[in-house]
Amino acid sequence: MECILSARMPFGKIFYCFGESRLTVLIVGASSGIGRGISKAFSSAGYDLLVCGRNVDALEETVNLCLSEAKENAKVVPIVGDLTVAGTCQRVIDEAVSKFDRIDVVVNNAGMLIPGSALSDLKVEDFNTLMKNNVQSAVELSLCALKHLLKTKGCVVNVSSICGRRPMPNRVFYSMSKAAMDMFTKTMALDLAPHGVRVNSVNPGLIPTQIHIRTGDPTMANVEEVLPGLFSLYLKPASIFYCQSTKLSFKQKCKVLSSHVNKAYVFEYAAFMATPKIPAVRLGTIEEVAESVLFLASDKASYITGQLLGVDGGLSL
Numbered sequence: 001m002e003c004i005l006s007a008r009m010p011f012g013k014i015f016y017c018f019g020e021s022r023l024t025v026l027i028v029g030a031s032s033g034i035g036r037g038i039s040k041a042f043s044s045a046g047y048d049l050l051v052c053g054r055n056v057d058a059l060e061e062t063v064n065l066c067l068s069e070a071k072e073n074a075k076v077v078p079i080v081g082d083l084t085v086a087g088t089c090q091r092v093i094d095e096a097v098s099k100f101d102r103i104d105v106v107v108n109n110a111g112m113l114i115p116g117s118a119l120s121d122l123k124v125e126d127f128n129t130l131m132k133n134n135v136q137s138a139v140e141l142s143l144c145a146l147k148h149l150l151k152t153k154g155c156v157v158n159v160s161s162i163c164g165r166r167p168m169p170n171r172v173f174y175s176m177s178k179a180a181m182d183m184f185t186k187t188m189a190l191d192l193a194p195h196g197v198r199v200n201s202v203n204p205g206l207i208p209t210q211i212h213i214r215t216g217d218p219t220m221a222n223v224e225e226v227l228p229g230l231f232s233l234y235l236k237p238a239s240i241f242y243c244q245s246t247k248l249s250f251k252q253k254c255k256v257l258s259s260h261v262n263k264a265y266v267f268e269y270a271a272f273m274a275t276p277k278i279p280a281v282r283l284g285t286i287e288e289v290a291e292s293v294l295f296l297a298s299d300k301a302s303y304i305t306g307q308l309l310g311v312d313g314g315l316s317l
Helices: 033-044 056-068 088-100 124-152 170-197 211-215 220-226 230-245 250-259 265-275 286-296
Strands: 003-008 011-017 022-028 046-053 076-078 105-108 153-160 196-203 306-313
Touching: 003 076, 022 033, 033 046, 033 056, 033 153, 033 250, 033 286, 046 056, 046 088, 046 220, 056 076, 076 088, 088 124, 088 211, 105 124, 124 153, 124 170, 153 170, 170 196, 170 220, 170 306, 196 211, 196 286
Parallel strands: 022 046, 022 105, 046 076, 105 153, 153 196, 196 306
Antiparallel strands: 003 011
């Protein structure tokens, strides 16, 4: 049995024995988008995975993708569950330990976005829903996993958002939830650093997360996921711009303005309007976010804890 020393200084030293002690990562919110990309990155790096999500079919797609990319026969185990339901977080942790006998990394990627509203239209129910999905579930899962992370000198990587550091229009509750997540990252990191457990966050900017958004048949939810806050902002101007820049009859223009253009076009227009505001002058990719999470979970980041890594092309500057 071949063993190597992994020096996680100053956080501690542990031996990894290939064949018996492959590193295990638990990724929640793994059904699609960034969560799926993170899962793929870890499976390609040779980790054993337990991937959690709410959508059975989508989670199965994630599993199949990870298995096709898996390195050194890494295992991928799915578990379907809603982390906001009482008892689910503990069940997920118990399942992970039962399958792999260890947890080295927890990636908190589960969350949601409710379409933005003006301050006068905000509902307390939406605040409660967002805080429960975006903050409480991550806190509960991390606490349930803590004793196992202390054993392995492991780490937590939270997937937050640029909205936690920079306010966006019509995103009051969402931004509040992400700011809370960021402070949870920092305070948890401070408390756990003496015990050899690291906690960091990746804060993505504008990241397209649905490839089929360009096929012409996206849903409102997909557009909102791709560019949070921009759909409602750009729907009307995109419709007008479309009418002005295309050869349509007066009747056709009236039809467009009354029913609005294809949602995929709104996405393209929103991206066109947004990218000049990004210093890098482009949108980010799922792969760039996933590789950042993988880096923070690795020994290459052994002296990094309590940090909020912006993957946003400089938009947060």
